[in-house]
Amino acid sequence: MTKNTRRWLELRVRCPVAGDDREVLLADGLIHLGACGVEERSGWYVSYFDEPNDPLGFVSASLSVLSNATGLSSIEVEHRWQLHEDWEENWKRGLGPRRVTDRIVVFPSWAPPENLHPKDIGIRLDPGMAFGTAEHGTTRGCLRLLDSVVSVGDRVIDVGSGSGILSIAAARLGAVSVQALEGDRYACEAARDNIIANRVGAQVTVTEVWATSKSLIDLGPVAGIVANIEAGILEPLHEGFKGALVSGGWLILSGILDHEWVKSRERAESNGLALIALDQDGEWRSGLFRCMT
Template sequence: MSDWVEISVIAENGEAAESVAQILQRYAYQGVSVEQLDIPPDTDDGEVPPPQRMVVRGYLPQNERIEAVKEEINAVLSLASQLVPFAMPEYRVVREEDWAEAWKVHYHPIRIGRKLVVRPLWTEAELQPDDIEIALDPGMAFGTGTHPTTQLCLEALEDMVRPATQILDLGCGSGILAIAAAKLGASHIWALDIDPIAVEAAQANCEQNGVADKITVQTGSLDSVITSARRFDLVVVNILAKIILQLCEQRLGETVRPGGRAIFSGIIESQVEEVEAALRKTGLEPSGRRQIGDWVLIEAYRPST
């Protein structure tokens, strides 16, 4: 039975966190997680404070190459830290039997927006009468509610979802956004991800939250949507700016019905203008922004004519 090495890097802002995540994704098993540090559990006023610091985590197999891998990671991060502010990595060994549980200690119930409460399955949250609870076990899939990009999407969905809304969640991760949309009243959500592990986690979370009848979770990509000829009232894309740019070149705007809307998150402030220009080229018109710290969500619509 093999052990694992957890690597964690504290970044001072969103730009630094994205830089670290892009580096660690080359090495970490099943990707990395990015979370906001120091979130007060169950914030009374429903407002999650702007992120001051982020932590990026990943897991490396502890094998005969681990010391060489750590040396390489340290060297690459050392160079990158000269451009953006973050600390050098910390490492700790996690036993195989504890690996699946190790990251759970970092997650607690949080309030987002006016009435959304996101809690891990292994904890309980104190709810108000009008609260909408989302209970998650994200597994190794992205989407726990602690990342500002996810928080921005949840706040946008709370404002934008209406009864009978047909929604596409492209890159669904743990399913958190699809579940929120279903509980906010959307009629149906098509949740796609290219990662089978994410699809499995999302399906389990949909069932846990009692909304599996309103959400279709499948392994798939933008091409799956384009070739299906399906178009949506609201499209949600919470990935990374560079992926959104690539998708714009692959007819992303066609997924939105004329008159429909879309939200794009995973974008840092310095990338906004480039992303908005790409959205215009794919037939969408940016109409608003939401921001937490360095992270920005772009709202857009597809003109009716």
């Protein structure tokens, strides 16, 4: 399928009763179904899926999976098709250079920054369908924490690398090796293009795979790991995080909502990781931890 003939299934779901605490589980459920990220829009959880062989069957099965995962007996579902080129035009609107830290500036290829300073790290990014732009609080949080912790010579793993923005940032900050792990093939395509555009191909390797604790341990030992994914997906990876890190190594966890933060922090601390810094960006939380053993 060519780029111009690709289309995506947009699935929109919501709980008909506003304020039900279980509705936040819809996002986790969509991710487990294979969504290319989830966005909340006016009470709806909106996600995109690679075109299934049986679209109506997929929508029906998704409703059943979400009902079982959340315990909600009534979930509203809508779906429509999104052409790939329409998606590209949608995310281009309104995007321009964004200074995220004192020295990290993220910009799209069609709007390069005019006044970069010699110390600045400019990251050119064209995400396409991949998650990961400086317009999202979790990405900004990870970039700020990376800027504070990456040391020259670090070996790093980026779990759920999406557009590759965090892998690129780690490499530009001095990491000599970054393993970018991403299960979505279109995100991998976007990441590879962005890595080439930012001239860090010698440091960053993209692998199309869904990370597991075992695969993380096999890639270790490393100085640092960044994982900007849903809180529910982070949970089963904690043993892998700990097992892949050197003593004193760092871990950045993100993709965590405010109401999920305490549980996520306690889970990391129970695994021998100490919280060093917390980044708060709107409703999103990103935490920097150190491996103390």
